[in-house]
Amino acid sequence: MTDPEQGPPTSENPPAVDPPTARRSGLRNPERAVRGLGAGTLGLEALVLLLAIQPIRVVGGDLSGAAIGAVVALAVAGFLLAGMMRRPWAWNAGTVLQGLLLLAGLLHWSLFALGVIFALVWAYALHVRRVILG
Template sequence: MSGPPADGPVRGSPEPKGRGGEGADARPAGGGPVESGPAGSGRPVGPRRSGLRNPVAAARGLGAATLGLEALVLVLAVQPIRVLSAGFGTAAVVASVALAVGAIVVAGLLGRAWAWYAGTVLQALVLLAGLLHWSLLAVGVLFALVWGYVWHVRRVILS
């Protein structure tokens, strides 16, 4: 009845070392496939630098969340634009709603490589809409900076 558990170590036997150790059960840190070469080094094939399980999906999620937040801000900007505008109020409202719809569409398409460039064009269009109302320029500058950071993060985790 007493004794070591079936899957535990036996008293006096060497413990397997942690991640990347020299023990019999050494696994790569990322949990990926292990090389099966003559050296049997136990290093993962194509290590993931970021440590994420699915870095492509993480980058896509970050981009989609950013564009979704931008769409929300653009829709919420409609009321202040309508109240504060003097001349181009209707055009600024239409532009804001159209850009919000565009941001949602691009966010849904970020699985395609060209959609990342479409997101950059969308940022330029929001900046251009700043000619209609100053608040759209403020939103455009803010989200252009955030979009630049999203590109930086995407490049880092996918490299």
């Protein structure tokens, strides 16, 4: 309906329209985009952990069998969590994974360095998730 005080709608006087219920992010499917961010982050972390074993052994000194086992276990957990990002608890489990990687730093200093880097990346992913999903 037009407001009698405004007169009929014209190019200078457009009709009153209710504000659209648009998504905050402008994405077609923000939940899917955020899941992809989390899965990509965890998958990249797992891949880096697996690829880091040999350089750490060669350059960083002695990497014990326990440290190698921890790296492989964390990488497998990262790949599994990347595939489970549809589950609501997967984000919390990803946060726990970052803490476990930091704890693996007790086995070798380079694992702590990787833990700090990926904890910061994960914190950014959580921030983006909060901004997009509200």
